[in-house]
Each structure stands twice: as C-alpha cells, then as structure tokens.
Amino acid sequence: MIRLSDIIMLSYKGLTEKKARALLTIIGVAIGPLAITMIYGVTSSYSDYIVNQIQGLGQNLVIVTPSQGYKLSERDLDRIKGLDHVVSAAPFYSTQGYLGGRPTDTVFVYAVDPDFLLKAITSLEVLEGTPPTQADVGKGMIGYDIAYDDNGHRVYSPGDVVSVTVYVSNSNGVSARRLNIMVSAVLAKYGGALFLNPDKSIFVPFNSARLLMGASDWSGILVLVDSPTNVDEVAREISDLLGNNANVISFVGIARIASSITSAVNFMTFAASLSAFAVAVAGIASTMITSVMERTREIGVMKAIGFTDTQVVVLTLFEGILMSLIGGAIGIAGGVVGAFQLASRGLTISSGEFFKVTIRTAPKFTPGLIGGVIGLTILVGVLGSILPAYRAAKIPPAEALRYE
Amino acid sequence: MSYIVELRDVWKVYKTGDIETPALRGVDLRVAKGEFVAIMGPSGSGKSTLLNMIGLLDKPTRGDVILAGKDVSRLSSREMAFYRNYLIGFVFQRFNLIGRFSVMENVELPLVARGVPRGERERMVLEALKMVGGEEEWLRKKPTQLSGGQQQRVAIARAIVGKPVILLADEPTGNLDRASARVVMETFKMLNEKGLTVITVTHDPEVANCSHVIYVIRDGRIVDVKPPVKDRCIASMGVV
Structure with a gap:
C-alpha cells in the first residue's frame, strides 16, 4: 500500500x-x-x-406610516390599540435638523412617548440622567454621539441645553425652526446606523412636536405586539384596517x-x-x-x-x-x-x-x-x-x- | 528439477482488425534458479515479446507461464503488478529513468509501490547502488547529470532494490559504449553469482557470451540453444 x-x-x-x-x-x-x-x-x-x-430595533415592533395625502388620526390609533395581540401603540413625529449653527452636524429628532420608546426598543439604554415624561415638554434624551464628540470628550450633560434647528413640514410647506431642548438623559452608545441612528438622535416627548415644532401631522404610529410570532398577523390586520391609506412594516419582516x-x-x-x-x-x-x-x-x-x-x-x-x-x-x-x-x-x-x-x-x-x-x-x-x-x-x- | 521460469507452448498473437500477427509460436523455455540466460535473434523475431511474457507485462494468447512454481498466465492485473514488484527486476535499453526525479527517488520507486517506510528505503537504495558500483553522491543528482553507463547502473540498482529473484534485461547495453557495456555486464555477472537469475535479450554476441546458455529465436520460435563462448564475453575482455 x-x-x-x-x-x-x-x-x-x-x-x-x-x-x-x-x-x-x-x-x-x-x-x-x-x-x-x-x-x-x-x-x-x-x-x-x-x-x-x-432585529435590535425591536422584534415586537410594527410601524405604520401614512400614504401620501392621508393623515393618521386618533381614531386610527384607537382601532389599532383594539386589535388582538397589540400591547400598546403610540404616535410619533420625526424630522431632521442640525445642531447649533452648523448645518453639517445633522441630527434626527423624534417626538414619541419616551416610556413607550424604551419599552419597544429594549436595546436603547439610558447612560445617565432620567428619561423625560410625556409632560416634560422641552426636555429630551440625546444620543451618545451628540453628548460626546469624536474624541470622546463630553459636550452635553444632563441639565444642559441643546440648541437644534429642525425642518418642520406643515400645510404651508417646509420651514426651519430653532428649538432649545434641555437634556434630561444621555443614551448609551448604540452603534450602527441603519434605519434608526439613536446615537445621533434627540428623543423628545410626543407633545413637543405640536407645542414646540408646530407639527400637526403624525409621521406614523409605533405598535408594540405581545410576541414576535404575532407580528405578521398584527401587521396584516392593520393593513386590512387602513387599506391603501397606510404602509405597514415590521422589523421582523424587513x-x-x-x-x-x-x-x-x-x-x-x-x-x-x-x-x-x-x-x-x-x-x-x-x-x-x-x-x-x-x-x-x-x-x-x-x-x-x-x-x-x-x-x-x-x-x-x-x-x-x-x-x-x-x-x-x-x-x-x-x-x-x-x-x-x-x-x-x-x-x-x-x-x-x-x-x-x-x-x-x-x-x-x-x-x-x-x-x-x-x-x-x-x-x-x-x-x-x-x-x-x-x-x-x-x-x-x-x-x-x-x-x- | 524445479525451474524459476517455465514457458509451455506459449503463443502470442497480435490482432489488428482481421489481421492476426503471431509474435510467439509455441515457445517452450525453462530457466533454472540462478541461471544466466541470453536470448538472441534478429529484429522482430519475438525476443522482446518473450521477455514481456516472462516479466508479466503481457499475457499469452495461449500456453502457460510459470514463475517460481506458480502459473501466472491468467492473473488479474493487480496480481501481476504484485509479482512484478516482488519477483522481477527490469532493465531497459534506454534506462527509462524518470527525469524529474533524483537518483534516490528513481531507485526507491519499487519500494514506494510496496509501501516501505522512508528510512528503510534509504538503507535499501544505498545498498543496491553500492552493489552496482554506484556512489552515494549520485543520490541527490538528476539522471541527466550522469553518464549513460552510470544511468544504466542506477537503472540496475532500481531493478534489484526490491530483492527480486529474476532480473530481466532488454538490450541493456544497446545504448552504451563498449567500456560502459563491459561494466554493466560485469555487474550482471556479479549479481548472477550472488544467486540472481538473469535473462537478457541482446543483439550483441559479446553480451550473450557472458551467459550460461544462449537461446536463438526466429519468427517467434526458439530455433537453437547453444553454449556461450566464454572468452568472448565482453565482461572478461579488455577495453579496446
């Protein structure tokens, strides 16, 4: 051999x-x-x-956004909340802006119930401070990359005020509006920047959208489902409910x-x-x-x-x-x-x-x-x-x- | 008397379409153990075919080939390879050394086929090479770095390294000058004296005269058996 x-x-x-x-x-x-x-x-x-x-953004989450020309309403929100397997639902408003007077320093601003947000996206963690309540109009949570610069030096702490210019879309078109938001909490480093970039975002209570920015239309509704296995079913029911008036997406589906x-x-x-x-x-x-x-x-x-x-x-x-x-x-x-x-x-x-x-x-x-x-x-x-x-x-x- | 090689009425017929060409026509041959046999004859007489039959490189169309008491005429190709490896050593006219291999790698080939471990192979190769008058420094050389006579000695070392009982040589001096031919035949005689049975095919009477017996073959038949002229053996003659 x-x-x-x-x-x-x-x-x-x-x-x-x-x-x-x-x-x-x-x-x-x-x-x-x-x-x-x-x-x-x-x-x-x-x-x-x-x-x-x-998946990190929430496997139990369904997002409903309005189709062009349709406005989501309290009635839609109530109907969604009434569906089986829906734990809770909250409207949100989102826009883009920039910090201070530097248009290149882009940030995202989300107006959403902070309590709901932290429940829905469990990977979001508060590093320091206390999240604002729905009543804390004018306060917000800021992402890690806003609180710290590229070299890791602190720029904002809880209690500081962040000046941000946002673009607001309403019936008169798009206008820029300057906001001063008091930092109530800083979020831990999230990493990644796909679909949602929490590190470069400011989260304010939902009422801030109307009271501070003058925005009347919702960007969408976030829906929290009891289990990832029921996400498809809930998404289908919302689609049936709203028909062509809304787009329904789930992170699991994406x-x-x-x-x-x-x-x-x-x-x-x-x-x-x-x-x-x-x-x-x-x-x-x-x-x-x-x-x-x-x-x-x-x-x-x-x-x-x-x-x-x-x-x-x-x-x-x-x-x-x-x-x-x-x-x-x-x-x-x-x-x-x-x-x-x-x-x-x-x-x-x-x-x-x-x-x-x-x-x-x-x-x-x-x-x-x-x-x-x-x-x-x-x-x-x-x-x-x-x-x-x-x-x-x-x-x-x-x-x-x-x-x- | 027992024979190491025995051919009984061996025929070999080559077929090309409907045309049959007999190369051997009922050859009977007996070679005793330790004998030195020369086979002579003109080109196309069937000498090499006869050697191929003995060396299990080809099968007879009819008749029996018996090696070391066993009928080997109808063995499978695997069994034939086994017998070639253990019983037979081949020496060719053109040496047939493999150019990309070193001398060591050429000589050890039969042992590689047998699965002998490397260390033992090196010992056996050196022993075989020394037996044919080769030098240790040749081992790392390529065959082309040696003279024709040296290459043939390497080929003989390859033939005997596995300690066969029969050495078959097909025109072993055909490509050599007289001096190298003489060295090769001296080596054959020495190996024969040590007990190895040698069967050589040759055109050269001075090579044939080194044997114990000369068989003359013509048209596929053995037509004459004669004793050699001992003083006309190239191995016992001076270099011209």
Missing part, C-alpha cells in the same frame, strides 16, 4: 515538471473559489449586520426580506461561480490528459516495476486534486483579501436625500463557507482528472514501454 506522503511527493513532482502549464491551470482553478469567497464573505457580513440591526435578498444574491453568485468551476474542470482535464499522454512511457515503467493500476489512478487523481487545492488555496486567500478590500468601501443604502447610510463591516468567513469552497475545489480536481486517470490505468505496460 503506497503511503500518503509518497502520493503527495510523487504528485508534487509531477506538477513541477511543466511549471508554466501547471501554474496556468492553477490560476484557472483559483477564479471560482476567489469569486465565491469574496462575494459570500461580504454579502453574509452585510446580511448579518442588517438583520441584527433590524429582516426576513433582507435575508432573502442576500440568499438570492448568494445563489446568483454561486450559479455564476459554477461556470468558473466548470472551466476549471475542463482546464484540469486538458492538462492531465496531456500530461498522461506525455508520460505514457513513464507510466509503463512504473507499472513494470510494480505499481498497480489503482496506484496509477490514485497518483493521477491526486495530481489533479493537488493542482486544484493549490488553486483553491490561492483563490480563497485572494477572496479574503478582495472581500476586505470590497468591505472597506462600504455599502451605501440610500432613499432620497433624507435617508443615506453606509454600512462598514468586516467580511465574514465561516468554516462552512471555507469548507464548502475546499469541497468544491476537490470535486473540480476529481472531475478534471478522473478520465485521464482512467486512461492512464488502462495503458498496457508493454505498449507503454514501446511508446515514443
């Missing part, structure tokens, strides 16, 4: 005989693993990031959509990479068939000195597998480098001017991904060399020794 170390040595020696040809084949093999590793690494990390962010989009992208990547793998199989087959033909006499000698047909098959197969494994390793390494390069550019998600977020996250390489790519690579080697190996095994030794 031939030893594994000898199989590796003989196969490696086989590759070194025609270095340029082997190198070109290896490069051909590397393309598939490179594409899969790079794209899967990046898309899975984005997918995880998006799903985690969305997470599911994000996940399925990523799965679709991954599937398309996989399908495209299969073409690269098919080309690699052809490349290895061509190289190995040529190699077997060139080595016909040598195969005859090996058989004459006692190598069995099976050993010849194993050696030929292993040479192909070794070639594809080297290609796979190069491809995976290149894919990792490429994924970091791609990820460093970030993924920008935008929706008009109001919403623009760039996700920067390290690519994710799971053992499953790397194992799968290696498995596919080995399969390429086997498929590419099986026919040449069979041909090599079937060469009659006496004939092979006469081969010129």
Whole structure:
C-alpha cells in the first residue's frame, strides 16, 4: 500500500515538471473559489449586520406610516390599540435638523412617548440622567454621539441645553425652526446606523412636536405586539384596517426580506461561480490528459516495476486534486483579501436625500463557507482528472514501454 | 528439477482488425534458479515479446507461464503488478529513468509501490547502488547529470532494490559504449553469482557470451540453444 506522503511527493513532482502549464491551470482553478469567497464573505457580513440591526430595533415592533395625502388620526390609533395581540401603540413625529449653527452636524429628532420608546426598543439604554415624561415638554434624551464628540470628550450633560434647528413640514410647506431642548438623559452608545441612528438622535416627548415644532401631522404610529410570532398577523390586520391609506412594516419582516435578498444574491453568485468551476474542470482535464499522454512511457515503467493500476489512478487523481487545492488555496486567500478590500468601501443604502447610510463591516468567513469552497475545489480536481486517470490505468505496460 | 521460469507452448498473437500477427509460436523455455540466460535473434523475431511474457507485462494468447512454481498466465492485473514488484527486476535499453526525479527517488520507486517506510528505503537504495558500483553522491543528482553507463547502473540498482529473484534485461547495453557495456555486464555477472537469475535479450554476441546458455529465436520460435563462448564475453575482455 503506497503511503500518503509518497502520493503527495510523487504528485508534487509531477506538477513541477511543466511549471508554466501547471501554474496556468492553477490560476484557472483559483477564479471560482476567489469569486465565491469574496462575494459570500461580504454579502453574509452585510446580511448579518442588517438583520441584527433590524432585529435590535425591536422584534415586537410594527410601524405604520401614512400614504401620501392621508393623515393618521386618533381614531386610527384607537382601532389599532383594539386589535388582538397589540400591547400598546403610540404616535410619533420625526424630522431632521442640525445642531447649533452648523448645518453639517445633522441630527434626527423624534417626538414619541419616551416610556413607550424604551419599552419597544429594549436595546436603547439610558447612560445617565432620567428619561423625560410625556409632560416634560422641552426636555429630551440625546444620543451618545451628540453628548460626546469624536474624541470622546463630553459636550452635553444632563441639565444642559441643546440648541437644534429642525425642518418642520406643515400645510404651508417646509420651514426651519430653532428649538432649545434641555437634556434630561444621555443614551448609551448604540452603534450602527441603519434605519434608526439613536446615537445621533434627540428623543423628545410626543407633545413637543405640536407645542414646540408646530407639527400637526403624525409621521406614523409605533405598535408594540405581545410576541414576535404575532407580528405578521398584527401587521396584516392593520393593513386590512387602513387599506391603501397606510404602509405597514415590521422589523421582523424587513429582516426576513433582507435575508432573502442576500440568499438570492448568494445563489446568483454561486450559479455564476459554477461556470468558473466548470472551466476549471475542463482546464484540469486538458492538462492531465496531456500530461498522461506525455508520460505514457513513464507510466509503463512504473507499472513494470510494480505499481498497480489503482496506484496509477490514485497518483493521477491526486495530481489533479493537488493542482486544484493549490488553486483553491490561492483563490480563497485572494477572496479574503478582495472581500476586505470590497468591505472597506462600504455599502451605501440610500432613499432620497433624507435617508443615506453606509454600512462598514468586516467580511465574514465561516468554516462552512471555507469548507464548502475546499469541497468544491476537490470535486473540480476529481472531475478534471478522473478520465485521464482512467486512461492512464488502462495503458498496457508493454505498449507503454514501446511508446515514443 | 524445479525451474524459476517455465514457458509451455506459449503463443502470442497480435490482432489488428482481421489481421492476426503471431509474435510467439509455441515457445517452450525453462530457466533454472540462478541461471544466466541470453536470448538472441534478429529484429522482430519475438525476443522482446518473450521477455514481456516472462516479466508479466503481457499475457499469452495461449500456453502457460510459470514463475517460481506458480502459473501466472491468467492473473488479474493487480496480481501481476504484485509479482512484478516482488519477483522481477527490469532493465531497459534506454534506462527509462524518470527525469524529474533524483537518483534516490528513481531507485526507491519499487519500494514506494510496496509501501516501505522512508528510512528503510534509504538503507535499501544505498545498498543496491553500492552493489552496482554506484556512489552515494549520485543520490541527490538528476539522471541527466550522469553518464549513460552510470544511468544504466542506477537503472540496475532500481531493478534489484526490491530483492527480486529474476532480473530481466532488454538490450541493456544497446545504448552504451563498449567500456560502459563491459561494466554493466560485469555487474550482471556479479549479481548472477550472488544467486540472481538473469535473462537478457541482446543483439550483441559479446553480451550473450557472458551467459550460461544462449537461446536463438526466429519468427517467434526458439530455433537453437547453444553454449556461450566464454572468452568472448565482453565482461572478461579488455577495453579496446
């Protein structure tokens, strides 16, 4: 029984005989693993990031926003509160503004019942101070990145006043309004900036929207459901209730959509990479068939000195597998480098001017991904060399020794 | 008397379409253990085919090939490989060393097929190489860095490294100058004196004369058996 170390040595020696040809084949093999590793690494990390962010915002939460031209009312709110599985519901108003006189220092202002908000988004934590009550008009909770500058130095503490200019939309159009909000609490660092960026937000009691900003229309209604498993049902009932007058979204639903989009992208990547793998199989087959033909006499000698047909098959197969494994390793390494390069550019998600977020996250390489790519690579080697190996095994030794 | 090689009415017929070309026509041959046999004949007479039958590189169309008392004419290819590895050593006219391998790697090949551990292989390779007059410093060299005579000695070392009982040589001096041919035949004689059965195919009478008996083959039949002219053996003649 031939030893594994000898199989590796003989196969490696086989590759070194025609270095340029082997190198070109290896490069051909590397393309598939490179594409899969790079794209899967990046898309899975984005997918995880998006799903985690969305789920972190509250798996029990449903958001109802009015369609263009419709105004949500107290009646809508009462009807929603009356639905099964709805724990509570609260209207909210949101807008964008900037701190002090610096229009580049963008912040988001949300007017919502603070008590409801902290219950609905459990990942929001108060770092210092006390959240305002609904009656505390003029007070607010500020995000960590407002309370602290980029170097971590404190800018605002509880009791300080934050001056913010907000854009308010009403029946007369959009107007800018300057607000002075007393900081009652500072929120802990939240991280992430998808859909909601608490670190750059100011949360004020809902009444502030009308009393301080003069806003009369609600931006939407937040609905807290008793369990994530009932979110879909509640969302469907609200849709039935309000018809085309409102858009109903749940973070769980968005997470599911994000996940399925990523799965679709991954599937398309996989399908495209299969073409690269098919080309690699052809490349290895061509190289190995040529190699077997060139080595016909040598195969005859090996058989004459006692190598069995099976050993010849194993050696030929292993040479192909070794070639594809080297290609796979190069491809995976290149894919990792490429994924970091791609990820460093970030993924920008935008929706008009109001919403623009760039996700920067390290690519994710799971053992499953790397194992799968290696498995596919080995399969390429086997498929590419099986026919040449069979041909090599079937060469009659006496004939092979006469081969010129 | 028991024979190490026995061929009984061996026929080999090659078929190309409907055309049949007999290469061997009922050959009977018996070689005793420790004998040195030369097979001579013109080109196309069936010498190499006969050697292929003995060396289990080919199967007879008819007849029996018996090696070391076992009928090997109808073995599976796996069993034939096993017998080739353990019983037989081959030496070819063109050395047939593998160019990308070092001398060490070439000589150890039969042991690799057998699964012998590396340490033991190194010892056996060195022993075989020394037996054929090779030098340890050749081990790391590539075959092309050696002369023709040295390469043939490496090929002989490869043939004997697995301690076979039969050494088969197909025109072993055909690619060598007289001096190298003489060294090779001296090596064969020495190995034969140590008990190895040697069967060589040759055109060269001075090579054939180094054997104990010469079989002459023509048109696939053994037509003559004659004793060698001992003083015309290349191994006992001075270098010209």
